[in-house]
Amino acid sequence: PFAVFGISPIGENQNELADILVTSAPLTLALAYLCKEKKYFRVWCYAAFVQAIVTLCTFTRTGWIVLSLQAIVLACTTFRESIRIYIQRVFVGVLVIIPLAIGMIFYSVSTSAVSSTATRSMLIGIALSVFSADPIFGSGAGTFYEHVAATHIFVQEFGDALDSHGWIWKVGSETGLIGLTALMYFLISLVLFAKKELQYITSEHGKKMASLFLCSAGGGIIYQLFNTDYWTGKMWLPIGFAIVGLALSRDILER
Numbered sequence: 001p002f003a004v005f006g007i008s009p010i011g012e013n014q015n016e017l018a019d020i021l022v023t024s025a026p027l028t029l030a031l032a033y034l035c036k037e038k039k040y041f042r043v044w045c046y047a048a049f050v051q052a053i054v055t056l057c058t059f060t061r062t063g064w065i066v067l068s069l070q071a072i073v074l075a076c077t078t079f080r081e082s083i084r085i086y087i088q089r090v091f092v093g094v095l096v097i098i099p100l101a102i103g104m105i106f107y108s109v110s111t112s113a114v115s116s117t118a119t120r121s122m123l124i125g126i127a128l129s130v131f132s133a134d135p136i137f138g139s140g141a142g143t144f145y146e147h148v149a150a151t152h153i154f155v156q157e158f159g160d161a162l163d164s165h166g167w168i169w170k171v172g173s174e175t176g177l178i179g180l181t182a183l184m185y186f187l188i189s190l191v192l193f194a195k196k197e198l199q200y201i202t203s204e205h206g207k208k209m210a211s212l213f214l215c216s217a218g219g220g221i222i223y224q225l226f227n228t229d230y231w232t233g234k235m236w237l238p239i240g241f242a243i244v245g246l247a248l249s250r251d252i253l254e255r
Contacts, residue, residue, distance in 0.1 A: 029212050061108065066222050130147050149161035
């Protein structure tokens with residue numbers, strides 16, 4: 001992504017761009033189901049499709065993983081019947097993706113990708129080491145970066161210290177089992193809340209819209225298993241949108 005007057009509103013590299021798009025694409029498609037006119041419905045659908053293609057063109061492995069999981073979940077649940085009806089369009093979409101998938105395979109074995117994998121592997125090793133030192137309370141919030149900076153072999157191999165690539169390693173090493181339990185309790189509560197709210201949605205459009213809001217939130221959570229933006233709006237804003245989206249799907253579309 002390029003900067004505008006020295007500001008990068010959508011991130012400074014392809015990982016940050018994909019981070020946004022894996023949540024904004026489902027949200028854009030969800031907005032389509034608020035449109036009463038068919039032509040506007042198609043505009044939103046095309047906009048979501050473009051965002052998905054751009055995500056693939058970033059050749060970000062996490063972006064590919066999250067987008068693939070989102071597509072599989074939606075295809076096997078809410079949009080199963082729609083895919084059966086529009087199978088020809090789906091087939092064309094798969095053909096478009098094949099060249100990108102080949103490019104992704106070549107990128108995955110490149111020096112840059114291998115180096116990135118090695119960096120994340122060492123960060124996970126450091127996180128596990130810090131966690132094992134105090135598995136109950138952890139080393140303290142905000143201290144993981146200091147532990148990486150104090151690991152001389154990491155600095156020699158990869159340069160400046162980095163934060164943990166993944167909220168599990170971050171929370172586990174800094175706040176121990178207490179922090180992990182609290183966070184998992186919160187996420188499980190969100191899942192149970194969503195399951196309860198889905199029972200009150202009866203219209204077909206409402207179900208599709210709700211599933212897309214939840215897909216966006218799930219994509220944000222999964223993406224941060226491999227990234228460092230877990231304490232920013234990139235993870236939590238889609239969760240907030242999902243909570244509001246469930247209410248919209250029930251209250252607005254059922255009128």
